[in-house]
Amino acid sequence: MQFEIIERGQYTVIQVNEARFDAKLAPSFREELENIKGNIRDHLVLDLSEVRFMDSSGLGAIMGAYKMLRNSKISIVNPQKPIVDLLKLTRMDKLILSHPTIEAALAATA
Amino acid sequence: MNTRTFHKQYISNLDASRHAAEDIVPFWQLLALDEAIISQMELCLVEVVNNVFEHAYGNHVGSSFGIRTYLNSKQQLIIEISDYGVAMPRHILEHLPSTAFVEPVEDDPSTWLQSSRGLKIVQQLTDKLEYTSKNNCNTFRMLKETT
Numbered sequence: 122m123q124f125e126i127i128e129r130g131q132y133t134v135i136q137v138n139e140a141r142f143d144a145k146l147a148p149s150f151r152e153e154l155e156n157i158k159g160n161i162r163d164h165l166v167l168d169l170s171e172v173r174f175m176d177s178s179g180l181g182a183i184m185g186a187y188k189m190l191r192n193s194k195i196s197i198v199n200p201q202k203p204i205v206d207l208l209k210l211t212r213m214d215k216l217i218l219s220h221p222t223i224e225a226a227l228a229a230t231a
Numbered sequence: 232m233n234t235r236t237f238h239k240q241y242i243s244n245l246d247a248s249r250h251a252a253e254d255i256v257p258f259w260q261l262l263a264l265d266e267a268i269i270s271q272m273e274l275c276l277v278e279v280v281n282n283v284f285e286h287a288y289g290n291h292v293g294s295s296f297g298i299r300t301y302l303n304s305k306q307q308l309i310i311e312i313s314d315y316g317v318a319m320p321r322h323i324l325e326h327l328p329s330t331a332f333v334e335p336v337e338d339d340p341s342t343w344l345q346s347s348r349g350l351k352i353v354q355q356l357t358d359k360l361e362y363t364s365k366n367n368c369n370t371f372r373m374l375k376e377t378t
Contacts, residue, residue: 144281145245176248176277177352181345184335188343203270210355211348216335 124153132164133157134198134223142172142179142204150182154189161193166226170199175207187217196226235262236301241280243294243314248280251298262302264377271356272308272375278349279312279371287316287369307358308375318364319371327354 123146127134135153139146165186172179187195197219200208208214220226237258241247252273259269276298288294296314303309332351335342354360359374 141249143248143277144285145249174252174273174277176274176281177346177349178281180348184343184345187335188340188345203274206270207274207352210352211332212334216337216343 123149126153126157128160131162132166132227133161134166134168136168136170138171140171140173142169142175142182144176144178147178147182150179151185154186158189161190164194164196164227164230165190166196166198166223168198168223169201169204172204173201175204177211180207180211180213183217184213194230196220196229198223198226236299238297238299240295240297242292243284243288243296244292245284247284247296248277251280252277255298255300258300259308262308264302264308268308268375268377272310272373275353275356275373275375276310276312278353279310279373282319282349282371283312283314283316286319287314289317291316302377306376306378308377310373310375311370313368313370315367316369318369319362321362323350324354324360324362327351327360 123139125136125138127136167183195217197217199221200219205219208219218229220229237255239254241251255276256269256273259272283296284290294316296312299311301309327350330351332348333342333344353373357373358376361372363370
């Protein structure tokens with residue numbers, strides 16, 4: 122399964138179970154998000170633990186989520202170094218914060 | 232001096248950048264390149280291959296493009312991606328160095344861009360870019376210092 126959705130009341134976790142978040146995966150991510158957007162409450166947590174590689178299409182898909190869920194908080198959890206570097210390079214780290222764990226992401230917005 | 236060269240033809244499609252990366256990253260590892268450089272150049276390779284599919288071939292599946300990569304005598308990593316599609320307008324590369332990433336700002340939706348970052352990423356992570364169009368063949372050449 123490419124994505125696992127975990128509903129936890131006020132927050133929703135999308136766990137991306139793919140090594141590559143790229144132009145191939147981005148359309149599926151957008152589709153998944155479209156399917157569950159009505160159920161997302163205050164906070165969407167993107168668990169990127171398994172993602173080893175991300176390109177500009179992956180970034181675009183995450184920005185699409187931000188745009189779609191304007192009234193919800195979005196956080197990234199446990200990104201690997203190439204992902205952290207890419208978020209920093211493109212300055213997306215200023216808008217969508219990364220955290221080591223889901224608990225840390227939730228605590229940051231509590 | 233390492234004189235090996237990787238050269239292969241690919242077919243344009245949404246999987247092409249994955250196939251190219253699967254082939255070329257192990258080749259770069261055989262050249263004993265630094266893992267951080269490999270990681271950056273994998274991203275550049277993917278961005279340019281996706282641009283070939285999306286822009287040179289207008290998302291057409293089944294067109295041909297080639298990739299050549301090697302270390303030159305100055306230990307610079309060279310990556311050349313050649314297609315036979317629509318050439319990229321010259322001004323795009325010329326303007327890249329003088330533009331910056333648009334920093335997304337919470338209260339300004341005009342900064343929430345979902346595209347247009349690929350070539351800027353490539354320009355930031357490489358040391359030199361060249362683009363030539365000759366005899367219906369467009370070649371995007373990237374150079375990266377490895378020492």
